[in-house]
Amino acid sequence: MAFFRKIKVRFSSIYHDLEALFRRIPAIPRNLMVTALFLCAAYWASSILISHTGGENNSALVFVLAVVLISLLTSGYFYGIAASIIGALCINIYFMAPYAQFSLTRAGYPVAMLSMVAISCVVCALTARVKKQAVEAARREKNTKALYEMNEKLNAEKAAIQLQSEREAIRGNILRAVSHDLRTPLTAISGAVSVLLSSPEVSPKNLSMLTDIKRDADSLIVMVENLLSVTRLQDGTFPLKKQEEMLEEVAGDALLTTRRHFPDCHIAMDLSEDILYLPMDPLLIKQVIVNLLENAIRHSGDLEHIRLSLFRQEDYAVVEVRDKGCGLLPEVCQAIQAGKPLPQSLSGDTTRGMGIGLSVCQRIIKAHGGFFAAGNDPEGGAVFRFGLPMEEHSHE
């Protein structure tokens, strides 16, 4: 078997070399040229043989060899068959008595000539098949190689993804566990401080410190909630806990929560005329609204004119948070439109908490198949807006 394969390989390599050489010449002249060349060579060889050995039978074999080579080097059956017929005529005319003339008179000759043509044809057909198989084998080998390489690549990618997702899962689990464990002590701290704050025995000096503790504990609680949501989103294995919800109830709840954290702010809420009842994860959407409101409170510098509006826009239920404050920097707008995290320089101290809050919001909305936009009101102030599809999309 190995020997045959070697022959096959050699055949195909010879074929490839010659093919590369001949490729520049158009097919028909090339084939004609090959045919003529080998027939001439056979004629020449036969005339040498006949003058030296005198035997007539050698010439037939020489011509059959020529036909084999011709059919090997030309495309299709035509040239091989033509060469075998020409060869038979040639032998008849030049290498058999009576020389230099066509004759079928010699006893047994027609059978010999016919059998030579037949052998030549069969050889030619076989050669063509070998050629075809060589091409096929080469092609198959190429495919196999490509498949193998692709398989290797896929395996490597799969391993990388698996590792990545495992890492993510571990990170998510740790984060979630940490957040859970943070929540109870934070509730206790915040609660204990508020008990102290309302007790009459606290001196004014301590009062301000306690207020600081309370504020920090509360902002940590918000951060822990954000972290929990992110890890829930990152899991992937846990799809959104979607259920049909009345948007105004979710938004109202969000506003009540925000008001509890910031008792001094004034936020108005405009209800939609339409009833906005749509599928969502209510806890996550509530968190988005809380984040946007807190954003407005922290960064706009105007606590008096924050407005939360709900309305329907085509197939989306839209929530909009507007303030009349200092507006957004163009970089921030661009980053949000592009769905990128905020630049480091902007999410630093000056915009405390904003970076994580907004990226969480965007992820949550994206997971719902909705849109998220931010911009400036020409009359002053920033506008944040997100829309959720009214109907469940079927793509997931």
Add this chain to the structure above:
Amino acid sequence: MSEKQTILVIEDERSISNFICRALTANDYKAIPAYRGKEGMSLFFSHSPDLVLLDLGLPDTDGLDILAQLRGLPREVPTIIISARDRESEKVKALDMGADDYVVKPFGVSELLARIRSALRRSDRLKLSQGIQRDVYQIKDLTVDLARHQVMLGDEEIHFTQNEFKIIELLAIHAGKVLTYDFILAHVWGPYSSSGSNQILRVNMANIRRKLKENPSDPKYIHTELGIGYRMLDD
């Protein structure tokens, strides 16, 4: 009532239990802490408190079992559930089993106190009425007259559909208590109505809200418990 009202706090996290007890004492209640479920039950029988604060995630017993035991007693004691955020279904189950209200960790002291006041008021009212149902309920300037089938907002009568009125009636009778979607659905549309969707209730509620000019961000009469149900305010 000169005597202090007693509140049993069944909560295993000491830090949380401590500040709740401090807050209760500071607000003129008598607080009894219990850190285990069994301990809680025995303290319940020895002190017969006016209200129970119950954490659902206790180490020794399931909070829901304790709730079932409390509900099995002849004397009805208002119960407020303390729950973690991710135990939504447990919360709903607890409310359906007869808990009055719930707070979710992390919760604020003022929120907790408001809920305690509301639940105590409700239980006082039940004690006074001794099971006799009233005909007229008053919530701020909203009057619900069950006998005349009439709802007045100030001096103005507001017209509701049959089902909308039934919802308001149910909420008014249980004012101060959180009613779950399933509870309201079963009482207004019949026990086999819900079939997994509460859209009909939610849409009715949205209409009621519009008729009462009620904004969910500043509820005057009906408070929304997100994902759980509704509660008529009573103060």
